Amino acid sequence: MSQMSNKSENALNAICPYFTMFPLEYPTRVLKKYKSSNPIVVDPFCGRGTTLYAARKLGLDAWGLDSSPVAVAIAKAKLASCNPDEVIKLAQKIIIETTPSNIPSSEFFKWAYHEDTLKQLCALRKGLLNRNRDSNASAVLRAAALGCLHGPLNKREGIPSYFSNQMPRTFSSKPNYSVRYWKERKLKPKPANIVDVLEKKVRRLQGLSNEYVGNHNQIIFGDSRKPITMTRVSDNFSMVITSPPYYGMRTYVQDHWLRNWFLGGPDDVDYIVRNQLDHNGQENFAESLGDVWTNMASSNANELRMFVRFGIIPSAKVDTKSIFLSSLESSGERWRLISTRSAKTAQEGKRQARQMNSKSQAAVEFDFHVLRQ
Numbered sequence: 104m105s106q107m108s109n110k111s112e113n114a115l116n117a118i119c120p121y122f123t124m125f126p127l128e129y130p131t132r133v134l135k136k137y138k139s140s141n142p143i144v145v146d147p148f149c150g151r152g153t154t155l156y157a158a159r160k161l162g163l164d165a166w167g168l169d170s171s172p173v174a175v176a177i178a179k180a181k182l183a184s185c186n187p188d189e190v191i192k193l194a195q196k197i198i199i200e201t202t203p204s205n206i207p208s209s210e211f212f213k214w215a216y217h218e219d220t221l222k223q224l225c226a227l228r229k230g231l232l233n234r235n236r237d238s239n240a241s242a243v244l245r246a247a248a249l250g251c252l253h254g255p256l257n258k259r260e261g262i263p264s265y266f267s268n269q270m271p272r273t274f275s276s277k278p279n280y281s282v283r284y285w286k287e288r289k290l291k292p293k294p295a296n297i298v299d300v301l302e303k304k305v306r307r308l309q310g311l312s313n314e315y316v317g318n319h320n321q322i323i324f325g326d327s328r329k330p331i332t333m334t335r336v337s338d339n340f341s342m343v344i345t346s347p348p349y350y351g352m353r354t355y356v357q358d359h360w361l362r363n364w365f366l367g368g369p370d371d372v373d374y375i376v377r378n379q380l381d382h383n384g385q386e387n388f389a390e391s392l393g394d395v396w397t398n399m400a401s402s403n404a405n406e407l408r409m410f411v412r413f414g415i416i417p418s419a420k421v422d423t424k425s426i427f428l429s430s431l432e433s434s435g436e437r438w439r440l441i442s443t444r445s446a447k448t449a450q451e452g453k454r455q456a457r458q459m460n461s462k463s464q465a466a467v468e469f470d471f472h473v474l475r476q
Protein backbone atom coordinates (compact mmCIF):
# COMPACT_ATOMS: atom_id res chain seq x y z
CA MET A 104 0.00 0.00 0.00
CA SER A 105 1.09 3.54 -0.57
CA GLN A 106 2.27 5.82 2.19
CA MET A 107 -0.84 8.02 2.21
CA SER A 108 -3.13 5.00 2.45
CA ASN A 109 -1.21 3.75 5.49
CA LYS A 110 -1.88 6.90 7.47
CA SER A 111 -4.55 6.57 10.15
CA GLU A 112 -6.09 9.86 8.96
CA ASN A 113 -7.01 7.97 5.75
CA ALA A 114 -8.61 4.95 7.46
CA LEU A 115 -11.90 5.78 5.71
CA ASN A 116 -10.22 5.23 2.35
CA ALA A 117 -9.05 1.82 3.59
CA ILE A 118 -12.46 0.83 5.03
CA CYS A 119 -12.42 -2.33 2.92
CA PRO A 120 -9.71 -3.79 0.67
CA TYR A 121 -10.33 -3.89 -3.05
CA PHE A 122 -7.99 -5.22 -5.67
CA THR A 123 -6.39 -3.11 -8.30
CA MET A 124 -7.03 0.14 -6.49
CA PHE A 125 -4.64 2.91 -7.34
CA PRO A 126 -2.63 4.77 -4.69
CA LEU A 127 -4.31 7.77 -3.09
CA GLU A 128 -1.35 9.91 -4.14
CA TYR A 129 -2.38 9.77 -7.81
CA PRO A 130 -5.82 11.43 -7.69
CA THR A 131 -4.65 13.69 -4.85
CA ARG A 132 -1.75 15.04 -6.90
CA VAL A 133 -3.99 15.77 -9.89
CA LEU A 134 -6.76 17.34 -7.83
CA LYS A 135 -4.42 19.57 -5.84
CA LYS A 136 -3.11 20.97 -9.12
CA TYR A 137 -6.59 21.88 -10.38
CA LYS A 138 -8.37 22.55 -7.07
CA SER A 139 -8.56 26.32 -7.62
CA SER A 140 -10.90 25.80 -10.60
CA ASN A 141 -13.24 23.79 -8.33
CA PRO A 142 -13.69 20.86 -10.73
CA ILE A 143 -16.58 18.41 -10.48
CA VAL A 144 -14.95 15.01 -10.67
CA VAL A 145 -16.15 11.72 -12.17
CA ASP A 146 -14.60 8.27 -11.99
CA PRO A 147 -16.37 5.86 -14.41
CA PHE A 148 -14.44 2.84 -13.00
CA CYS A 149 -14.49 3.99 -9.41
CA GLY A 150 -13.67 0.67 -7.70
CA ARG A 151 -13.42 1.27 -3.98
CA GLY A 152 -13.58 5.01 -4.58
CA THR A 153 -10.04 6.27 -4.17
CA THR A 154 -10.65 9.22 -6.54
CA LEU A 155 -13.82 10.08 -4.64
CA TYR A 156 -12.09 9.97 -1.30
CA ALA A 157 -9.32 12.25 -2.61
CA ALA A 158 -11.98 14.68 -3.90
CA ARG A 159 -13.88 14.61 -0.62
CA LYS A 160 -10.75 15.41 1.35
CA LEU A 161 -10.17 18.45 -0.83
CA GLY A 162 -13.84 19.51 -0.58
CA LEU A 163 -14.56 18.83 -4.28
CA ASP A 164 -17.81 17.41 -5.61
CA ALA A 165 -17.43 13.91 -7.10
CA TRP A 166 -19.37 11.11 -8.76
CA GLY A 167 -18.46 7.46 -9.21
CA LEU A 168 -19.72 4.61 -11.40
CA ASP A 169 -18.95 0.92 -11.23
CA SER A 170 -20.54 -2.30 -12.43
CA SER A 171 -19.49 -4.29 -9.36
CA PRO A 172 -21.92 -4.17 -6.43
CA VAL A 173 -18.98 -4.65 -4.07
CA ALA A 174 -17.15 -1.62 -5.47
CA VAL A 175 -20.30 0.50 -5.26
CA ALA A 176 -20.96 -0.48 -1.64
CA ILE A 177 -17.42 0.41 -0.60
CA ALA A 178 -17.24 3.63 -2.64
CA LYS A 179 -20.51 4.96 -1.15
CA ALA A 180 -18.87 5.19 2.26
CA LYS A 181 -16.25 7.55 0.80
CA LEU A 182 -18.88 10.19 0.18
CA ALA A 183 -21.03 9.57 3.27
CA SER A 184 -20.84 11.86 6.21
CA CYS A 185 -22.22 10.90 9.66
CA ASN A 186 -21.36 10.44 13.29
CA PRO A 187 -19.73 7.05 14.11
CA ASP A 188 -22.28 6.59 16.94
CA GLU A 189 -25.12 6.52 14.39
CA VAL A 190 -23.42 3.66 12.55
CA ILE A 191 -22.87 1.63 15.71
CA LYS A 192 -26.44 2.23 16.96
CA LEU A 193 -27.84 1.18 13.61
CA ALA A 194 -25.83 -2.06 13.70
CA GLN A 195 -27.12 -2.82 17.21
CA LYS A 196 -30.71 -2.06 16.25
CA ILE A 197 -30.61 -4.23 13.11
CA ILE A 198 -29.06 -7.20 14.89
CA ILE A 199 -31.52 -7.02 17.82
CA GLU A 200 -34.62 -6.51 15.67
CA THR A 201 -33.94 -8.88 12.75
CA THR A 202 -34.53 -12.61 12.82
CA PRO A 203 -31.78 -14.09 10.69
CA SER A 204 -32.83 -16.20 7.73
CA ASN A 205 -31.10 -17.86 4.76
CA ILE A 206 -28.23 -18.89 7.00
CA PRO A 207 -25.78 -20.67 4.67
CA SER A 208 -25.12 -24.25 5.72
CA SER A 209 -22.18 -25.18 3.47
CA GLU A 210 -18.93 -26.45 4.93
CA PHE A 211 -17.27 -23.19 3.98
CA PHE A 212 -19.56 -21.12 6.19
CA LYS A 213 -19.28 -23.62 9.08
CA TRP A 214 -15.52 -23.20 9.10
CA ALA A 215 -15.45 -19.51 8.22
CA TYR A 216 -17.66 -18.22 11.05
CA HIS A 217 -18.60 -19.31 14.54
CA GLU A 218 -22.26 -20.34 14.67
CA ASP A 219 -23.29 -17.36 16.84
CA THR A 220 -21.32 -14.90 14.71
CA LEU A 221 -22.92 -16.26 11.53
CA LYS A 222 -26.42 -15.74 12.98
CA GLN A 223 -25.63 -12.12 13.84
CA LEU A 224 -24.02 -11.63 10.45
CA CYS A 225 -27.09 -13.00 8.65
CA ALA A 226 -29.32 -10.67 10.72
CA LEU A 227 -27.18 -7.71 9.69
CA ARG A 228 -27.19 -8.84 6.06
CA LYS A 229 -30.96 -9.23 6.00
CA GLY A 230 -31.58 -5.93 7.81
CA LEU A 231 -29.39 -4.03 5.36
CA LEU A 232 -30.91 -5.79 2.34
CA ASN A 233 -34.43 -4.96 3.52
CA ARG A 234 -33.81 -1.22 3.59
CA ASN A 235 -35.53 0.66 0.79
CA ARG A 236 -33.01 3.45 0.68
CA ASP A 237 -29.68 4.13 2.24
CA SER A 238 -28.90 6.70 4.88
CA ASN A 239 -25.34 7.89 5.38
CA ALA A 240 -25.10 5.60 8.40
CA SER A 241 -26.33 2.51 6.53
CA ALA A 242 -23.93 3.17 3.64
CA VAL A 243 -21.02 3.34 6.08
CA LEU A 244 -22.26 0.33 8.04
CA ARG A 245 -22.45 -1.80 4.89
CA ALA A 246 -18.94 -0.83 3.77
CA ALA A 247 -17.52 -1.37 7.26
CA ALA A 248 -19.18 -4.81 7.44
CA LEU A 249 -17.62 -5.70 4.07
CA GLY A 250 -14.26 -4.60 5.43
CA CYS A 251 -14.66 -6.79 8.56
CA LEU A 252 -16.12 -9.79 6.75
CA HIS A 253 -12.93 -11.77 6.41
CA GLY A 254 -9.25 -11.39 7.20
CA PRO A 255 -6.45 -12.59 9.44
CA LEU A 256 -6.87 -13.33 13.15
CA ASN A 257 -5.42 -10.83 15.60
CA LYS A 258 -1.88 -11.50 16.73
CA ARG A 259 -2.77 -10.35 20.26
CA GLU A 260 -5.75 -10.81 22.57
CA GLY A 261 -8.56 -8.27 22.30
CA ILE A 262 -11.50 -7.47 20.06
CA PRO A 263 -10.91 -9.15 16.70
CA SER A 264 -10.60 -7.01 13.58
CA TYR A 265 -12.63 -9.46 11.45
CA PHE A 266 -15.70 -11.63 11.94
CA SER A 267 -14.09 -14.68 10.32
CA ASN A 268 -11.72 -17.49 11.05
CA GLN A 269 -8.14 -16.92 9.84
CA MET A 270 -8.43 -16.43 6.07
CA PRO A 271 -5.75 -17.73 3.76
CA ARG A 272 -5.87 -14.66 1.49
CA THR A 273 -7.12 -11.07 1.55
CA PHE A 274 -9.40 -11.63 -1.42
CA SER A 275 -12.29 -14.06 -0.99
CA SER A 276 -10.46 -17.36 -1.37
CA LYS A 277 -12.47 -20.11 -3.02
CA PRO A 278 -14.55 -22.36 -0.71
CA ASN A 279 -12.75 -25.70 -1.26
CA TYR A 280 -9.33 -24.16 -0.90
CA SER A 281 -10.33 -22.37 2.30
CA VAL A 282 -11.91 -25.45 3.90
CA ARG A 283 -8.78 -27.49 3.15
CA TYR A 284 -6.67 -24.73 4.69
CA TRP A 285 -8.71 -24.69 7.91
CA LYS A 286 -8.94 -28.47 8.20
CA GLU A 287 -5.23 -29.02 7.69
CA ARG A 288 -4.45 -26.50 10.41
CA LYS A 289 -7.36 -27.56 12.65
CA LEU A 290 -8.44 -23.92 12.81
CA LYS A 291 -11.94 -23.79 14.29
CA PRO A 292 -13.70 -20.38 14.11
CA LYS A 293 -13.84 -18.39 17.35
CA PRO A 294 -16.88 -16.33 18.33
CA ALA A 295 -16.71 -12.66 17.34
CA ASN A 296 -19.32 -10.12 18.41
CA ILE A 297 -20.33 -8.31 15.23
CA VAL A 298 -21.08 -4.96 16.87
CA ASP A 299 -17.79 -4.94 18.83
CA VAL A 300 -15.78 -5.68 15.69
CA LEU A 301 -17.64 -3.00 13.74
CA GLU A 302 -17.29 -0.46 16.52
CA LYS A 303 -13.53 -0.97 16.56
CA LYS A 304 -13.40 -0.22 12.83
CA VAL A 305 -15.89 2.63 12.69
CA ARG A 306 -14.31 4.59 15.56
CA ARG A 307 -11.10 4.72 13.55
CA LEU A 308 -12.67 6.37 10.51
CA GLN A 309 -11.25 9.85 10.90
CA GLY A 310 -13.13 12.66 9.20
CA LEU A 311 -16.33 10.59 8.77
CA SER A 312 -18.46 13.28 10.39
CA ASN A 313 -16.91 16.14 8.37
CA GLU A 314 -19.50 17.86 6.19
CA TYR A 315 -19.21 17.28 2.47
CA VAL A 316 -20.83 18.88 -0.60
CA GLY A 317 -21.71 15.52 -2.19
CA ASN A 318 -23.31 12.40 -0.77
CA HIS A 319 -23.38 8.62 -1.08
CA ASN A 320 -26.10 8.73 -3.77
CA GLN A 321 -23.44 10.05 -6.14
CA ILE A 322 -22.07 6.53 -6.48
CA ILE A 323 -23.94 4.78 -9.25
CA PHE A 324 -24.19 1.08 -9.96
CA GLY A 325 -24.09 0.54 -13.71
CA ASP A 326 -22.18 -0.09 -16.87
CA SER A 327 -20.18 3.01 -17.83
CA ARG A 328 -20.37 2.08 -21.52
CA LYS A 329 -24.12 2.66 -21.54
CA PRO A 330 -25.40 6.21 -22.02
CA ILE A 331 -28.29 5.46 -19.64
CA THR A 332 -25.85 5.12 -16.74
CA MET A 333 -24.77 8.73 -17.34
CA THR A 334 -28.26 10.13 -16.90
CA ARG A 335 -27.84 9.98 -13.14
CA VAL A 336 -24.53 11.85 -13.13
CA SER A 337 -24.08 15.64 -12.94
CA ASP A 338 -23.98 16.93 -16.54
CA ASN A 339 -21.29 19.55 -16.00
CA PHE A 340 -18.41 17.55 -14.58
CA SER A 341 -15.07 18.87 -15.75
CA MET A 342 -12.58 16.26 -14.71
CA VAL A 343 -12.33 12.50 -15.08
CA ILE A 344 -9.78 10.62 -12.97
CA THR A 345 -9.89 6.90 -13.44
CA SER A 346 -8.16 3.58 -13.96
CA PRO A 347 -9.95 1.14 -16.27
CA PRO A 348 -9.55 -2.59 -15.74
CA TYR A 349 -6.33 -4.09 -17.00
CA TYR A 350 -6.74 -5.79 -20.31
CA GLY A 351 -7.75 -9.37 -19.40
CA MET A 352 -8.90 -8.55 -15.88
CA ARG A 353 -12.60 -9.10 -15.32
CA THR A 354 -12.96 -11.22 -12.20
CA TYR A 355 -13.78 -8.30 -9.93
CA VAL A 356 -16.96 -9.88 -8.60
CA GLN A 357 -15.76 -13.51 -8.25
CA ASP A 358 -12.67 -12.40 -6.36
CA HIS A 359 -15.00 -10.76 -3.87
CA TRP A 360 -17.61 -13.54 -3.87
CA LEU A 361 -18.01 -13.57 -0.08
CA ARG A 362 -18.53 -9.80 -0.02
CA ASN A 363 -20.93 -10.20 -2.91
CA TRP A 364 -22.88 -12.77 -0.83
CA PHE A 365 -23.21 -10.22 1.98
CA LEU A 366 -24.71 -7.82 -0.56
CA GLY A 367 -27.43 -10.31 -1.52
CA GLY A 368 -25.52 -12.53 -3.94
CA PRO A 369 -25.33 -16.35 -3.86
CA ASP A 370 -23.55 -18.16 -1.02
CA ASP A 371 -21.06 -19.67 -3.45
CA VAL A 372 -18.79 -18.33 -6.20
CA ASP A 373 -20.73 -16.83 -9.10
CA TYR A 374 -18.56 -17.24 -12.19
CA ILE A 375 -20.81 -15.31 -14.56
CA VAL A 376 -19.15 -12.09 -15.66
CA ARG A 377 -21.60 -9.21 -16.06
CA ASN A 378 -21.15 -5.68 -17.35
CA GLN A 379 -17.40 -5.72 -17.70
CA LEU A 380 -15.47 -4.34 -20.65
CA ASP A 381 -15.14 -6.64 -23.65
CA HIS A 382 -11.83 -8.49 -23.16
CA ASN A 383 -12.10 -10.66 -26.28
CA GLY A 384 -9.27 -9.17 -28.29
CA GLN A 385 -7.51 -5.82 -28.16
CA GLU A 386 -9.75 -4.16 -30.70
CA ASN A 387 -12.93 -5.08 -28.89
CA PHE A 388 -11.38 -3.93 -25.64
CA ALA A 389 -10.37 -0.56 -27.09
CA GLU A 390 -13.82 -0.11 -28.59
CA SER A 391 -15.49 -0.98 -25.35
CA LEU A 392 -13.30 1.53 -23.52
CA GLY A 393 -14.05 4.05 -26.28
CA ASP A 394 -17.76 3.82 -25.42
CA VAL A 395 -16.92 4.98 -21.92
CA TRP A 396 -14.89 7.94 -23.24
CA THR A 397 -17.86 8.86 -25.49
CA ASN A 398 -20.02 9.03 -22.39
CA MET A 399 -17.43 11.10 -20.57
CA ALA A 400 -17.29 13.54 -23.50
CA SER A 401 -21.02 14.20 -23.06
CA SER A 402 -20.29 16.63 -20.22
CA ASN A 403 -21.52 20.20 -20.75
CA ALA A 404 -18.47 21.72 -19.05
CA ASN A 405 -16.44 24.17 -21.14
CA GLU A 406 -13.24 22.32 -20.46
CA LEU A 407 -13.01 18.58 -19.83
CA ARG A 408 -9.80 16.87 -18.77
CA MET A 409 -9.27 13.16 -18.31
CA PHE A 410 -6.50 11.61 -16.24
CA VAL A 411 -6.26 7.90 -16.88
CA ARG A 412 -3.94 5.44 -15.22
CA PHE A 413 -3.87 2.46 -17.48
CA GLY A 414 -1.75 -0.66 -17.51
CA ILE A 415 -1.40 -4.06 -19.01
CA ILE A 416 0.41 -7.04 -17.59
CA PRO A 417 3.53 -7.90 -19.63
CA SER A 418 2.30 -11.42 -20.38
CA ALA A 419 -0.58 -9.88 -22.37
CA LYS A 420 2.05 -8.84 -24.93
CA VAL A 421 0.12 -5.82 -26.09
CA ASP A 422 1.11 -2.20 -26.18
CA THR A 423 -0.53 -0.14 -23.44
CA LYS A 424 -0.17 3.18 -25.23
CA SER A 425 -1.57 1.98 -28.53
CA ILE A 426 -4.62 0.39 -26.87
CA PHE A 427 -5.30 3.60 -25.01
CA LEU A 428 -4.89 5.77 -28.10
CA SER A 429 -7.16 3.55 -30.16
CA SER A 430 -9.78 3.67 -27.40
CA LEU A 431 -9.75 7.48 -27.66
CA GLU A 432 -10.06 7.28 -31.41
CA SER A 433 -12.86 4.77 -31.21
CA SER A 434 -14.85 7.12 -28.94
CA GLY A 435 -15.63 9.27 -32.00
CA GLU A 436 -14.66 12.39 -30.03
CA ARG A 437 -11.64 14.62 -30.49
CA TRP A 438 -9.13 14.41 -27.68
CA ARG A 439 -5.72 16.03 -27.39
CA LEU A 440 -3.06 14.01 -25.61
CA ILE A 441 -1.36 16.45 -23.23
CA SER A 442 1.08 14.05 -21.58
CA THR A 443 1.99 10.40 -21.05
CA ARG A 444 4.05 9.47 -18.02
CA SER A 445 5.20 6.17 -16.68
CA ALA A 446 3.25 5.53 -13.48
CA LYS A 447 6.18 3.74 -11.82
CA THR A 448 3.92 1.80 -9.52
CA ALA A 449 5.77 -1.46 -9.62
CA GLN A 450 4.15 -2.81 -6.47
CA GLU A 451 0.64 -2.06 -7.67
CA GLY A 452 1.47 -3.73 -10.95
CA LYS A 453 2.82 -6.81 -9.23
CA ARG A 454 -0.36 -7.08 -7.24
CA GLN A 455 -2.50 -7.06 -10.36
CA ALA A 456 -0.17 -9.57 -11.99
CA ARG A 457 -0.50 -11.86 -8.96
CA GLN A 458 -4.22 -11.44 -9.03
CA MET A 459 -4.22 -12.73 -12.58
CA ASN A 460 -2.07 -15.74 -11.61
CA SER A 461 0.73 -14.35 -13.70
CA LYS A 462 4.30 -15.08 -12.72
CA SER A 463 5.36 -12.07 -14.71
CA GLN A 464 7.09 -9.02 -13.34
CA ALA A 465 5.32 -5.76 -12.62
CA ALA A 466 2.89 -4.34 -15.11
CA VAL A 467 3.70 -1.41 -17.33
CA GLU A 468 1.46 1.44 -16.32
CA PHE A 469 1.08 4.91 -17.74
CA ASP A 470 -0.65 8.08 -16.64
CA PHE A 471 -2.38 9.74 -19.57
CA HIS A 472 -3.65 13.30 -19.49
CA VAL A 473 -6.06 14.21 -22.29
CA LEU A 474 -8.19 17.22 -23.06
CA ARG A 475 -11.49 17.19 -24.96
CA GLN A 476 -11.22 19.48 -27.97
Ligand SMILES: C[S@@+](CC[C@H](N)C(=O)[O-])C[C@H]1O[C@@H](n2cnc3c(N)ncnc32)[C@H](O)[C@@H]1O
Nearest residue numbers: 124125148150151153169170171326327379380
Ligand atom coordinates in the same frame (compact mmCIF):
# COMPACT_ATOMS: atom_id res chain seq x y z
C1 LIG B 1 -8.85 -0.98 -11.89
S1 LIG B 1 -10.38 -1.03 -11.06
C2 LIG B 1 -10.55 0.62 -10.47
C3 LIG B 1 -9.93 0.80 -9.11
C4 LIG B 1 -10.08 2.19 -8.51
N1 LIG B 1 -9.21 3.16 -9.17
C5 LIG B 1 -9.76 2.15 -7.02
O1 LIG B 1 -8.85 2.86 -6.58
O2 LIG B 1 -10.38 1.36 -6.30
C6 LIG B 1 -11.52 -1.09 -12.38
C7 LIG B 1 -12.99 -1.11 -11.98
O3 LIG B 1 -13.76 -1.04 -13.18
C8 LIG B 1 -14.99 -1.72 -12.94
N2 LIG B 1 -15.59 -1.99 -14.26
C9 LIG B 1 -15.21 -2.87 -15.21
N3 LIG B 1 -15.99 -2.77 -16.30
C10 LIG B 1 -16.90 -1.79 -16.03
C11 LIG B 1 -17.98 -1.21 -16.77
N4 LIG B 1 -18.26 -1.63 -17.99
N5 LIG B 1 -18.68 -0.21 -16.19
C12 LIG B 1 -18.38 0.23 -14.95
N6 LIG B 1 -17.38 -0.29 -14.21
C13 LIG B 1 -16.64 -1.28 -14.74
C14 LIG B 1 -14.57 -2.95 -12.16
O4 LIG B 1 -15.68 -3.49 -11.44
C15 LIG B 1 -13.48 -2.37 -11.25
O5 LIG B 1 -14.01 -1.98 -10.01
